[in-house]
Amino acid sequence: MDPQRTLVDTVFDGIFEMLLTGEIPLGGVVNEATLAERFNVSRGPVREAVKALQGRGLITKAAYFKARAVDLNVQDMIEIFQLRECVEGMSVKLATQNMSDEGLQQLLEDFEQAGSDGRVLDVHARIAEGSGNRRIQSLLCDELYYLLRLYRARSGSAAGRRENASAEHWQILRAMRARDAELAESLMRAHIARATEALQRLLDAEPAPVSDTAQPRRNRKEQRA
Amino acid sequence: MDPQRTLVDTVFDGIFEMLLTGEIPLGGVVNEATLAERFNVSRGPVREAVKALQGRGLITKAAYFKARAVDLNVQDMIEIFQLRECVEGMSVKLATQNMSDEGLQQLLEDFEQAGSDGRVLDVHARIAEGSGNRRIQSLLCDELYYLLRLYRARSGSAAGRRENASAEHWQILRAMRARDAELAESLMRAHIARATEALQRLLDAEPAPVSDTAQPRRNRKEQRA
DNA sequence: CTACAGAAAAGTGTCAACACTATATGGAAT
DNA sequence: ATTCCATATAGTGTTGACACTTTTCTGTAG
Helix, strand or coil: CCCCCCHHHHHHHHHHHHHHHCCCCCCCEECHHHHHHHCCCCHHHHHHHHHHHHHCCCEECCCCCCEEECCCCHHHHHHHHHHHHHHHHHHHHHHHHHCCHHHHHHHHHHHHHHCCCCCHHHHHHHHHHHCCCHHHHHHHHHHHHHHHHHHHHHCCCCCCCCCCHHHHHHHHHHHHHCCCHHHHHHHHHHHHHHHHHHHHHHHHHCCCCCCCCCCCCCCCCCCCC | CCCCCCHHHHHHHHHHHHHHHCCCCCCCEECHHHHHHHCCCCHHHHHHHHHHHHHCCCEECCCCCCEEECCCCHHHHHHHHHHHHHHHHHHHHHHHHHCCHHHHHHHHHHHHHHCCCCCHHHHHHHHHHHCCCHHHHHHHHHHHHHHHHHHHHHCCCCCCCCCCHHHHHHHHHHHHHCCCHHHHHHHHHHHHHHHHHHHHHHHHHCCCCCCCCCCCCCCCCCCCC
């Protein structure tokens, strides 16, 4: 009666964990046979898990070539935050229009309870849920979520998290309660744009990225999609 | 030396074609063994292709349950267009800021050449390319592209395509040439929002969706994620 | 006739072996 | 020493068989 976890799910989580801890370095190769042995499964489930991770953008791979973990640099994060800026903006706009008074009240109370830090990301997830748009919710909470987690885990977790984020969240929630969708969207976009700017400064200051890639010497045919 | 097509790619395209033509009806079941026989391959490649299609949102599936083709209704399309509205807006904003004068000039000329209709979607793709944000480009041109194509193919292709889209495209391109990023974004968002409104009218008028699902009777345990 | 339980059938998940491709190795020619 | 080619090795792609779960079928009790 449990949601029936298959081996692919286990291996998927396992590989993601290995990425988080750095057991698989960013940009490092991902060997099917090794992983199969590691998890005591056949190569089949590993292949499917790798393909799923590929779909989430965490692993890159071309036919007959070894798979590599994604090499997250600051530029990539900036692009992700640019995408988040507009989507989170639309998310809060729709949520402001669609959420019930009760739901909004609940959200405010829960946020008050949780305290300033701790579960900052939860606010964004709750808003995405309230948007009523499942595709936006999936994009923010599933697809981009893994990339953000991975980056924060491997980059010292400082980047992206900021001091006055909590105050900005309060501003957004107030705009939502006032049912001012346009304002809420503007505030949210500014909220995320500020994080993007922090990344931009990081990029200007430090040319060498977070990656711990053991850059292999390029082989003849490797310049392929 | 070719980009090395694997059987998974072939089957992926084949299944997508079957969805476009309606050989697999929307919401219909997708049987691994049948498809394997159809394409003269083993079930392995089929499984991986199905998983890839699942990643693109074209097929839904839970462990040990039969896979089903997505059942695209108007509500789903509205949600996709809401997402597109904000992302295409950001896309054109970034493109206006980042594209070179030469690239922009080229884009204008190509659009003039192509005539009013024909390759309307190409403009959006070119702009996404010019945004310099690979994640936005991938979202618009890869992930959402398949869903749009499928919907247009199976819904009589009328919805989403509008008469004065070409004029609106010209407006956007003019704003880009004037390097007015804010205006370009506003125009693009309005451009797509108009399509969303058309869908909204469709939803109000016609409660019965496009789907040709042969709704199977619910089984005991099927209420699962 | 309907509802339920158990057995049969169909379908999905997993595995281990084999086929194909890319990478690494070693030697010959320059 | 360096470059090139042939060969060996490692790794990925594919397959068919088997294990597990779901779905359907069938008979029985109410």
